[in-house]
Amino acid sequence: MQITPPYLMFLGDVPDQLAAKTAQGIVDWRPEWCVGQIRLPGCKADLRLPDMSIADAAAQGVKTLIVGVANAGGVLPDHWTDVIVAALNAGMDVASGLHTRLGSKPAIAETAARTGRSLFDVRHTDQSFATGKGHKRPGLRLLTVGTDCSVGKKYTALALEKDMRARGLDADFRATGQTGVFISGRGVAIDAVVADFISGAVEWISPDAAPTHWDLIEGQGSLYHPSFAGVSLGLLHGAQPDAVVICHEPTRTTMRGVKTPLPSIAEVIDLTLRCGRLTNPAIRAVGISVNTQALDEAAARTLLADLSTAHGLPATDPIRFGVASIVDRLLLEFPLPATVGA
Amino acid sequence: MQITPPYLMFLGDVPDQLAAKTAQGIVDWRPEWCVGQIRLPGCKADLRLPDMSIADAAAQGVKTLIVGVANAGGVLPDHWTDVIVAALNAGMDVASGLHTRLGSKPAIAETAARTGRSLFDVRHTDQSFATGKGHKRPGLRLLTVGTDCSVGKKYTALALEKDMRARGLDADFRATGQTGVFISGRGVAIDAVVADFISGAVEWISPDAAPTHWDLIEGQGSLYHPSFAGVSLGLLHGAQPDAVVICHEPTRTTMRGVKTPLPSIAEVIDLTLRCGRLTNPAIRAVGISVNTQALDEAAARTLLADLSTAHGLPATDPIRFGVASIVDRLLLEFPLPATVGA
Numbered sequence: 001m002q003i004t005p006p007y008l009m010f011l012g013d014v015p016d017q018l019a020a021k022t023a024q025g026i027v028d029w030r031p032e033w034c035v036g037q038i039r040l041p042g043c044k045a046d047l048r049l050p051d052m053s054i055a056d057a058a059a060q061g062v063k064t065l066i067v068g069v070a071n072a073g074g075v076l077p078d079h080w081t082d083v084i085v086a087a088l089n090a091g092m093d094v095a096s097g098l099h100t101r102l103g104s105k106p107a108i109a110e111t112a113a114r115t116g117r118s119l120f121d122v123r124h125t126d127q128s129f130a131t132g133k134g135h136k137r138p139g140l141r142l143l144t145v146g147t148d149c150s151v152g153k154k155y156t157a158l159a160l161e162k163d164m165r166a167r168g169l170d171a172d173f174r175a176t177g178q179t180g181v182f183i184s185g186r187g188v189a190i191d192a193v194v195a196d197f198i199s200g201a202v203e204w205i206s207p208d209a210a211p212t213h214w215d216l217i218e219g220q221g222s223l224y225h226p227s228f229a230g231v232s233l234g235l236l237h238g239a240q241p242d243a244v245v246i247c248h249e250p251t252r253t254t255m256r257g258v259k260t261p262l263p264s265i266a267e268v269i270d271l272t273l274r275c276g277r278l279t280n281p282a283i284r285a286v287g288i289s290v291n292t293q294a295l296d297e298a299a300a301r302t303l304l305a306d307l308s309t310a311h312g313l314p315a316t317d318p319i320r321f322g323v324a325s326i327v328d329r330l331l332l333e334f335p336l337p338a339t340v341g342a
Numbered sequence: 343m344q345i346t347p348p349y350l351m352f353l354g355d356v357p358d359q360l361a362a363k364t365a366q367g368i369v370d371w372r373p374e375w376c377v378g379q380i381r382l383p384g385c386k387a388d389l390r391l392p393d394m395s396i397a398d399a400a401a402q403g404v405k406t407l408i409v410g411v412a413n414a415g416g417v418l419p420d421h422w423t424d425v426i427v428a429a430l431n432a433g434m435d436v437a438s439g440l441h442t443r444l445g446s447k448p449a450i451a452e453t454a455a456r457t458g459r460s461l462f463d464v465r466h467t468d469q470s471f472a473t474g475k476g477h478k479r480p481g482l483r484l485l486t487v488g489t490d491c492s493v494g495k496k497y498t499a500l501a502l503e504k505d506m507r508a509r510g511l512d513a514d515f516r517a518t519g520q521t522g523v524f525i526s527g528r529g530v531a532i533d534a535v536v537a538d539f540i541s542g543a544v545e546w547i548s549p550d551a552a553p554t555h556w557d558l559i560e561g562q563g564s565l566y567h568p569s570f571a572g573v574s575l576g577l578l579h580g581a582q583p584d585a586v587v588i589c590h591e592p593t594r595t596t597m598r599g600v601k602t603p604l605p606s607i608a609e610v611i612d613l614t615l616r617c618g619r620l621t622n623p624a625i626r627a628v629g630i631s632v633n634t635q636a637l638d639e640a641a642a643r644t645l646l647a648d649l650s651t652a653h654g655l656p657a658t659d660p661i662r663f664g665v666a667s668i669v670d671r672l673l674l675e676f677p678l679p680a681t682v683g684a
Contacts, residue, residue, distance in 0.1 A: 131569040131570070131599070132568050132569040132570075132600075133568070133569070133600060134568025134569065134601070134602050135600070135601060190537065191536070191537050191538040192536055192537070192538070193536070193537050194533070194534055194535070194536060194537070195532065195533050195534070195535050195536070195537050195540050195572065195573045195576070196533040196534070196569075196570065196573065198537050198572040198573075199568060199569055199570075199571070199572060200569065223575075223617075224620060226474050226475070226476025226541060226579045226620055226621050227473040227474040227475070227476065227538075227541055227542065227579075228473070228474075228538065228541075229541070229575050229576065229579055229617075229620070230537065230540040230541060230572040230573060230574075230575045230576025230577070230579070231537045231538065231540075231572060231576075232572075233565075233571050233572045234537065234571065234572025234573075235572070237568045237569075237571055237572070257473070258474075258475060258476045258477070259476070259477060260476050260620065260621075271616070271617075274613070275565075275571075275613075278566060278568055278571070278602065279568050279602075
């Protein structure tokens with residue numbers, strides 16, 4: 001799946017800003033790719049991009065219309081079809097994060113076939129993968145892992161990419177979830193892959209690279225989540241990370257959607273390193289990333305200092321305090337030749 | 343998926359006995375369900391069942407035609423279609439373990455639709471599952487786990503079912519792989535499920551049961567296999583076993599299909615119990631099942647005695663020596679009320 005920027009963001013007529021969370025994530029992380037937005041009457045979301053027609057967007061060189069909104073049930077309403085068909089007729093590809101496949105609407109399928117444009121359903125994957133091979137690939141890899149789902153694994157990997165690129169390092173975010181695929185234009189929603197191919201798909205997502213190249217791989221779920229730990233373990237084995245960053249939300253007491261208690265950070269580090277050694281014996285933890293949104297700044301600083309002392313690792317909130325401390329540690333642990341970077 | 347016995351075994355014109363391995367497994371474990379076989383000219387496999395026509399089988403009450411053979415590439419040859427169509431017309435369902443879906447042949451799809459019979463593609467699952475919930479279900483559960491793939495996990499679970507039923511215990515084999523689904527008439531090929539639903543599918547396979555009922559759940563892969571460990575972990579969490587039996591093949595040095603060294607039995611026990619505690623804190627190991635085919639009987643007995651001493655568990659080869667020692671241990675660890683069993 002290779003989605004080509006720049007993007008025109010289609011918001012339909014969703015009822016609130018939250019429904020455009022995926023689209024907002026794309027704008028936050030790839031503002032240079034987001035040329036404009038197109039909305040239907042009644043739309044209550046706003047990405048603060050120029051509103052433009054399909055024709056205007058095409059004239060400005062837009063390559064892909066992005067349907068980056070979440071509807072109740074993830075369906076594609078019939079009255080959104082005209083905009084999508086117009087985009088295809090104007091020479092754009094279309095990429096959607098809805099459950100309904102774009103091609104299930106005959107008008108969309110026929111227009112795509114006639115114009116030769118591509119339809120991307122990011123929540124689905126029809127791609128065939130090999131099973132995981134498990135042997136170490138060249139290049140350096142960092143994986144974000146979590147004490148739970150939805151604790152900032154994607155955000156942390158993207159923040160690391162931004163900081164490392166600003167230092168002149170060769171680093172790529174690698175997406176394993178829907179929003180991440182839109183942000184990087186590439187990747188696979190790993191939870192949609194057939195179970196036998198989880199680690200094989202991750203090997204495909206993060207292929208052989210130069211010895212000083214860092215892939216920053218978006219983690220999913222948690223080894224301690226009773227619904228999704230299989231995905232997390234397959235992802236860990238396929239990613240064969242040299243380094244892991246543990247992501248955490250300090251106010252949660254039970255795992256998302258179930259009654260299982262949250263594991264400790266120490267437990268997550270220990271099990272991650274133990275299982276990760278199967279495909280990378282040198283795996284090590286390099287930082288802790290905490291979402292401190294629920295705490296005031298003083299409490300956040302105290303918590304991070306305590307975590308840092310307890311685990312001997314830099315601990316930060318990427319939104320509040322940035323990830324420089326983790327990148328510093330990464331470069332200490334994995335020194336690059338003097339010719340690389342700043 | 344509920345496949346109704348009795349079965350007529352269709353072998354096509356496969357070139358050797360090995361290609362009928364799945365069919366042979368069904369005959370071995372469910373001889374009472376297998377009324378006959380039907381073969382095309384040139385078939386080199388033989389299940390030693392009466393050869394019979396579709397009409398004869400229908401007259402004898404056969405409910406399902408089983409396509410339990412493996413072809414190169416798992417395709418369904420065109421010249422097999424006539425037999426399948428005739429079975430549907432005679433009122434039978436058809437179940438296949440091939441990669442090619444039965445319904446992809448128009449003649450088969452049309453006949454099934456017209457006659458109202460069911461087509462089962464055991465390698466595929468179109469069923470929707472919930473995500474795993476993780477809370478403990480009533481009933482007792484045993485899971486076979488492995489140091490590797492293909493070390494006797496299905497065979498061991500079936501041998502336990504047979505021994506326990508012979509003692510008057512309430513025990514059901516629960517299939518998580520293709521052959522197992524044919525043998526039990528029910529289940530899901532867990533490696534074909536979408537990754538997000540592995541543990542949820544296992545919760546469906548082994549639902550709430552009576553407090554003294556044992557589900558004997560077929561394990562898959564290994565927590566130490568770099569290709570498939572995600573499947574094994576999701577299966578462990580969904581099965582939430584009270585008891586595990588570790589299955590092993592003593593002459594292997596690397597994991598099946600990859601270069602990863604085989605883990606020790608001690609490592610497998612330790613990681614299985616550690617991860618399994620997430621959904622069943624009382625999980626314990628009750629036995630070791632070894633495929634000693636490559637050893638002579640004296641060497642096999644010595645190995646099993648050594649393993650038993652080293653791990654403090656009964657160790658046996660289910661084919662050579664039966665599984666009574668493991669069932670004895672199971673009943674010691676989980677004593678049933680005096681009214682149950684022998």
